[in-house]
Each structure stands twice: as structure tokens, then as C-alpha cells.
């Protein structure tokens with residue numbers, strides 16, 4: 001109610017969303033999304049081309065069909081290697097938050113350190129959103145017209161960019177850490193959304209590939225006995241016992257690969273036994289109802305691409321204004 005009146009998520013918004021998703025077998029989100037789509041005023045972008053190709057006409061139809069059926073789509077070598085290199089340099093010269101691991105006490109303010117490839121101190125290092133928003137390459141990715149076009153087509157709504165994050169998964173230990181999202185789970189922060197994962201390092205089978213259970217994003221695809229357990233992490237064996245091992249896709253791919261996924265489906269990062277993985281993530285949602293993330297502002301300095309998108313579609317970026 002508070003969200004409808006003043007656009008602010010009250011404490012109970014997130015809990016209610018999870019409850020209604022689990023109680024309805026996922027159908028609640030589908031109903032709400034249909035209602036949100038009634039007010040869809042299409043983005044009029046001058047072009048729909050960008051990092052993931054041309055998302056006008058046939059391109060978007062094919063991508064949409066795969067997203068709807070499987071829950072993910074992969075664009076290999078999509079991001080320019082020079083951009084990957086610059087983002088890697090940024091990651092090696094910018095302090096990150098060390099995420100508390102399973103069994104460790106969470107601090108009110110996380111410990112911050114530079115990530116050292118030779119001496120990782122934890123499984124996961126998260127960069128601060130404020131630092132990411134000031135990075136020109138990140139700003140250009142936020143402005144990318146092809147990603148916005150595909151998100152708009154899938155959501156059937158004007159996308160709202162509401163998460164920009166980047167993190168390392170290291171081989172500090174390789175047993176899997178639930179705080180680092182290395183066990184299967186579904187997300188439920190919004191009504192409907194897409195996550196965009198961009199590999200900034202080459203990711204082989206031992207380098208923590210992202211993993212997804214094909215088709216598990218669809219309403220009704222998560223069995224009630226999992227939903228009755230709520231918003232929890234699941235062991236691989238439990239997930240495979242229901243969906244079969246063959247339903248798991250592990251995305252080994254070169255740096256610059258973009259994976260776009262409906263993370264209502266089961267997904268996780270695999271534990272790392274080989275090289276560390278650096279990943280950039282954005283989330284595009286059909287509504288801002290749900291979780292209230294800490295407020296972060298875009299800096300005054302913006303790339304021409306982002307400045308021009310902001311002029312046309314401030315509502316897409318309103319979380320950061």
C-alpha cells in the first residue's frame with residue numbers, strides 16, 4: 001500500500017512478495033506483471049543495436065523465445081575485450097567489500113580491501129555501487145540500447161535499472177558458500193526482472209561458472225515442496241532429484257560473454273577451484289516494488305551515451321537520480 005501511495009517499499013513489501021510467490025506457485029508474479037504491462041509506454045530508442053547485437057525485429061523475437069522457454073540466453077564475446085581489460089584494471093585498483101562467509105559474523109559495515117589475486121582473504125569481494133556508477137565503461141553498459149530493448153520485450157514494460165554490481169569469486173575455498181550464492185536458489189526481490197551477467201574473465205569449468213536450471217523460471221515450475229521451504233538455498237542433489245541433472249546448464253565461456261537470465265529460476269555460482277571469476281551484473285525490473293536497496297546516486301559526470309539515455313528515459317534510471 002505504501003508503495004502505491006508514495007513509491008516507497010515498506011518493511012513488509014519484500015516479505016509479502018516472497019509469501020505470495022511461494023503460495024501461488026509463482027502465478028502471483030505473472031498476474032501482477034500482466035497488470036503492470038497495461039501501462040506499458042514503449043521506449044522509443046533511436047536504435048536497438050548494441051553489445052548483444054540488434055534487438056529489433058527478428059533478433060529480439062529469437063532471443064525472446066529462448067528466454068521464455070529456457071530462462072536464459074547467452075551472447076558469447078559480446079563485450080569488447082578492451083572494455084573487459086579496463087574493467088579488470090578498475091577491479092584491481094579499487095577497494096572492495098569482503099563478504100562474510102558461512103559461519104562468520106556479518107559486520108554492520110563490511111571490511112574493505114583491495115582484491116589480491118595471490119592472497120584472497122574470502123570467497124567473495126563486492127565492489128561498491130557508487131564506485132561502479134562513476135566508471136565510464138559501466139555507464140556505457142547501463143546505457144546500452146540492445147540490452148534495454150531485450151529487457152523491455154521480455155518484461156513487456158519499461159525496464160527500471162535497479163542493480164549494478166560487480167564481484168570476484170575466488171578459490172579461497174572451493175566447498176561452496178551460501179553467502180556467495182554458490183548454492184541453488186531463486187531470487188525474489190521484484191515482481192519480474194532480468195539479470196544481465198557479464199564475464200570479465202575467461203570462465204572455464206573450474207573457474208566458478210554461473211549455473212542455471214533450464215525452464216525453472218516459469219510459473220508453476222518450482223514444486224510446492226521447495227516453495228514451502230521459502231527463500232532458502234538448496235543442495236545440488238535435491239535440485240537434480242526433481243529436475244534431473246541434464247536440466248543444469250553451466251556457462252563456461254570467454255570473457256566478454258553476456259548471460260541474460262530470469263533468475264526466478266534456480267541458479268547459482270559454482271565454487272571456484274581454478275582461476276578467480278570477475279563478473280559485472282545489472283538488473284532490469286518491470287516495477288520497483290519489493291526490496292528497498294540502499295540509495296546510491298549517479299555522479300554528475302556522465303558519458304555521452306548515458307547522458308543522452310537519461311535525457312530521454314529518466315524513469316529507467318530513477319533509482320539512481
Ligand SMILES: O=C(O)CCC(=O)C(=O)O
Nearest residue numbers: 181187210263267268269
Ligand atoms: O555468482 C553467480 O554466478 C550467482 C549470482 C546470483 O546468484 C545472483 O546474482 O542472484
